[in-house]
Amino acid sequence: SQQGEEDPQALSIQEGENATMNCSYKTSINNLQWYRQNSGRGLVHLILIRSNEREKHSGRLRVTLDTSKKSSSLLITASRAADTASYFCAIRRGSYIPTFGRGTSLIVHP
Amino acid sequence: KAGVTQTPRYLIKTRGQQVTLSCSPISGHRSVSWYQQTPGQGLQFLFEYFSETQRNKGNFPGRFSGRQFSNSRSEMNVSTLELGDSALYLCASSSPGADKNNEQFFGPGTRLTVL
Numbered sequence: 001s002q003q004g005e006e007d008p009q010a011l012s013i014q015e016g017e018n019a020t021m022n023c024s025y026k027t028s029i030n031n032l033q034w035y036r037q038n039s040g041r042g043l044v045h046l047i048l049i050r051s052n053e054r055e056k057h058s059g060r061l062r063v064t065l066d067t068s069k070k071s072s073s074l075l076i077t078a079s080r081a082a083d084t085a086s087y088f089c090a091i092r093r094g095s096y097i098p099t100f101g102r103g104t105s106l107i108v109h110p
Numbered sequence: 111k112a113g114v115t116q117t118p119r120y121l122i123k124t125r126g127q128q129v130t131l132s133c134s135p136i137s138g139h140r141s142v143s144w145y146q147q148t149p150g151q152g153l154q155f156l157f158e159y160f161s162e163t164q165r166n167k168g169n170f171p172g173r174f175s176g177r178q179f180s181n182s183r184s185e186m187n188v189s190t191l192e193l194g195d196s197a198l199y200l201c202a203s204s205s206p207g208a209d210k211n212n213e214q215f216f217g218p219g220t221r222l223t224v225l
Contacts, residue, residue, distance in 0.1 A: 033213070042114070042200055042216035088153065097143070097166045098214065100153035 004032070004072075004089040004101035012107045019076040021104040023089030026070060030092045034063060034074050037086045037103070046074070046087075081110040112137065114203050114217035122223045128189040131220045135182050135203030141165075142184040143214065144176060147198040156199075159184055188222075196224045 004023045013019055023032065031050045035043040047063045049056050049072065055064050062075040076083055086105050090098035115134045123129050135142050143166075144156040155168040159178035176186040182203075188195055198221050202214040 035216075040198070040219070040221070042218045043202075043214075045213050045215065048213060097155050097158060097168070099155065100145075102152035 003099045004091045006087065006089055006101040006104040008104060009102070010105045010107075012109065013079060015079060015081055015108055015110050017079055017108075019079050019083070019106055019108070021074050021087055021106070023072045023074070023091075023101060024070060025089075025091050027091075027093050029067075030094065032065060032072050033090045033092070033098060034061075034072075035088045035090060035100075037088065039085075043088065076106075079106075079108045081108050084108045114201055114215050116199075116201050116217040116220050118220060119218065120221045120223075122225060123191050124225050125191055125193060127191050128187060129191060129222060130185055130187045131199055131201075131222075133184045133186075133201030133203075133217060135184070135201075136215055139203035139205055139215070140182050141204045142178055142182065143202045143204075144184070144186050145200040145202065146170075147200055147219070148196075153200070156186065191224045193224050196222060198222075 143158040158166040
C-alpha cells in the first residue's frame with residue numbers, strides 16, 4: 001500500500017514540550033502533506049513538502065523528509081493545549097489522489 | 111473567501127435507506143474530492159470530480175456515487191445504507207488546474223449514523 005503510516009498512534013505531553021510524530025511510506029512520492037484535525041472537524045492543511053525538499057518550517061512546525069528512508073517527521077515546538085488534535089500525513093504519488101495514514105492523536109496537557 | 115461547506119452536518123438514517131450529501135467548494139475551485147473517515151479504516155478516498163467529470167475513484171462499492179454540477183458543487187449519494195457506512199464524510203476542494211501539488215481545503219464533514 002502507498003498509504004502513509006503515522007507513528008506513534010497516540011502521544012501525550014505537557015504544554016511547552018516538543019512533539020514529534022513520524023510518517024513512513026512504501027513507494028516513491030511527488031510530495032507529502034501534513035494535516036491537523038480537531039475532534040469531529042475537517043482537516044486543516046499544515047505543510048506540504050516536495051520530494052526534492054528535505055526540510056520546511058512554518059511557525060512552530062518543522063517538517064523533514066528523508067526519501068531514502070521513505071519517512072517524514074513533523075515537529076511541533078513549544079506545544080500548547082490548543083495543539084491537541086489528530087495529525088495526518090498524506091502522500092501523493094503520480095496521481096491527484098493523496099492517500100492518508102491513520103493519524104497520530106496528540107494530547108497536550110496544560 | 112468562504113470555506114468549503116457541507117450539508118447536512120449530521121444525519122441519522124436506517125439500514126436500507128439512501129442518503130445524499132452536499133458539498134460547496136471554495137469559490138473558483140473546480141476539483142472536489144470525497145473521503146470517508148472511520149475509526150477503524152482512517153481516511154479512505156471515495157472519488158474526485160473536476161469540471162463535472164469523475165477524474166479518480168477509490169475502492170468503494172457501486173452503492174457510493176457522486177456527481178458535480180456546473181457551479182462545481184458536488185453531491186454524493188449512498189444507496190441501500192449499511193451499518194458500516196456510519197462515518198464522517200469529508201469533502202475537499204482544490205484550486206483550478208492539474209497541478210499535483212495542489213493543497214486541498216476540507217469542509218467540516220457530514221456525520222452519518224446508520225441505525
